[in-house]
Amino acid sequence: MxxxxxxxxxxxxxxxxxxxxxxxxxxxxxxxxxxxxxxxxxxxxxxxxxxxxxxxxxxxxxxxxxxxxxxxxxxxxxxxxxxxxxxxxxxxxxxxxxxxxxxxxxxxxxxxxxxxxxxxxxxxxxxxxxxxxxxxxxxxxxxxxxxxxxxxxxxxxxxxxxxxxxxxxxxxxxxxxxxxxxxxxxxxxxxxxxxxxxxxxxxxxxxxxxxxxxxxxxxxxxxxxxxxxxxxxxxxxxxxxxxxxxxxxxxxxFASDAPVMSRFEAMLSMRDYIARHLQEERAAMHHVTRHMLGLAQGFKGARRFRQLLSVDIHKANDPLELFDQAAQLLEGH
Missing domain, CATH: 3.20.20.70 (Aldolase class I)
Structure with missing residues (x-):
């Protein structure tokens, strides 16, 4: 469109x-x-x-x-x-x-x-x-x-x-x-x-x-x-x-005074977009989440995060449930 x-x-x-x-x-x-x-x-x-x-x-x-x-x-x-x-x-x-x-x-x-x-x-x-x-x-x-x-x-x-x-x-x-x-x-x-x-x-x-x-x-x-x-x-x-x-x-x-978004907040900000992508286009979630793998770097749980979104994603019956699992690994970061 x-x-x-x-x-x-x-x-x-x-x-x-x-x-x-x-x-x-x-x-x-x-x-x-x-x-x-x-x-x-x-x-x-x-x-x-x-x-x-x-x-x-x-x-x-x-x-x-x-x-x-x-x-x-x-x-x-x-x-x-x-x-x-x-x-x-x-x-x-x-x-x-x-x-x-x-x-x-x-x-x-x-x-x-x-x-x-x-x-x-x-x-x-x-x-x-x-x-x-x-x-x-x-x-x-x-x-x-x-x-x-x-x-x-x-x-x-x-x-x-x-x-x-x-x-x-x-x-x-x-x-x-x-x-x-x-x-x-x-x-x-x-x-x-x-x-x-x-x-x-x-x-x-x-x-x-x-x-x-x-x-x-x-x-x-x-x-x-x-x-x-x-x-x-x-x-x-x-x-x-x-x-x-x-x-x-x-x-x-850019001298912005807006608060810095956490990794967890960045992850959650994509959930509605991904839900629309899945519903409107009947497409795979990895089309979006493959670009998000680098969001988890340098802390415990990063490897599991990447595994969820790059390996497990291809066999998930409920992609958004898996997305939420990955997001939980970023909570507090």
Whole structure:
């Protein structure tokens, strides 16, 4: 069902965001993360223009207004197709459209999507301009600091400058190069060294741009330190595997005076959502709870919690009763 685009959208801040992650940041994951932080900017998984224009459009755009502020990340390299998809995103209520210029997988490279586009700054600029001309919501770019064969700082500046001249004002920089031949996407998140100093130099040389740092950030202390240099921070795997980290984001990074939600409260906040999911869609509870396994970390009972929601869940006659059992393990935490 389409989202009413007249819904009042909350103010968008990129001071703290959760990265787009394939197979992870689906609508259930985002609804859960939103329980923990009202202010964090959330991103969808990358959606290709082909899937959005020629596939199940409503399924790819589906979200809950509770997820706002929310950005749709697109993968593509056709300015016309990206502009059409940006219009769909705006009509569906998304707060931002982001272009993926960082994914290193072979599959997307073969379709001129992702990090390989860093070798084509003018094409990226054309894509960005087409989207900016098509919509009123912000258009942003997420990219690496380089790719193999094009990893000098001068080439990075050429890329950012060219895309800036097309109208882009906000760049999220994954502070690693991407090796497009010989490394898997997983290896590309781990093997190329993090080079925060390159991203910091970029911020110095482009002070007029909003620059968000991504890559290897694990704690809110790290976030606070990086925010002295950058306009925002984006967390990926750490936010997924240790989601309770988000429970203090509003207080520590946005000066909120709201009380910090406990793990137990975070768990209970999802019960009605899961009940609706089971009733309306007749779907499996693990579609939602698989994203919640990291809620139990670092205390006695965590292993049992994960077992209940990842193993026992598949043979439960009453999934919500099992959910309540898992929640009891978090009581007091």
């Amino acid at each position: 389409p989202i009413d685009s007249t819904v009042n959208r909350p103010a968008l801040s990129r001071r703290f965001s959760v990265a787009p992650m394939m197979d992870w940041t689906d609508r259930h994951c985002r609804f859960f993360l939103r329980q923990l932080s009202r202010n964090a900017l959330l991103y969808t998984e990358m959606v290709t223009t082909g899937a959005l224009l020629h596939g199940d459009t409503q399924r790819f755009l589906r979200h809950d207004v509770a997820e706002y502020p929310l950005a749709l990340q697109l993968g593509g390299s056709s300015p016309a197709d990206l502009a059409a998809c940006a219009k769909l995103a705006e009509a569906a209520g998304y707060n931002e459209v982001n272009l993926n210029v960082g994914c290193p997988s072979d599959r997307v490279q073969n379709n001129m999507i992702g990090a390989c586009l860093m070798a084509h700054p003018q094409l990226v600029a054309d894509c960005v301009k087409a989207m900016i001309d098509a919509v009123d919501i912000p258009v942003t770019v997420k990219h690496r600091i380089g790719i193999d064969g094009r990893d000098s700082y001068a080439e990075l500046c050429d890329f950012v400058g060219t895309v800036r001249d097309a109208g882009c004002k906000s760049f999220t920089v994954h502070a690693r190069i991407a090796i497009l031949s010989g490394l898997s996407p997983k290896e590309n998140r781990e093997i190329p060294p993090l080079r925060y100093e390159v991203a910091a130099q970029l911020k110095k040389d482009f002070p007029d741009l909003e620059l968000i740092l991504n890559g290897g950030i694990k704690t809110l202390e790290d976030c606070t330190a990086h925010l002295e240099t950058f306009d925002g921070v984006m967390l990926g795997r750490e936010a997924y595997h240790n989601p309770y980290l988000l429970a203090q984001v509003d207080q520590r990074l």
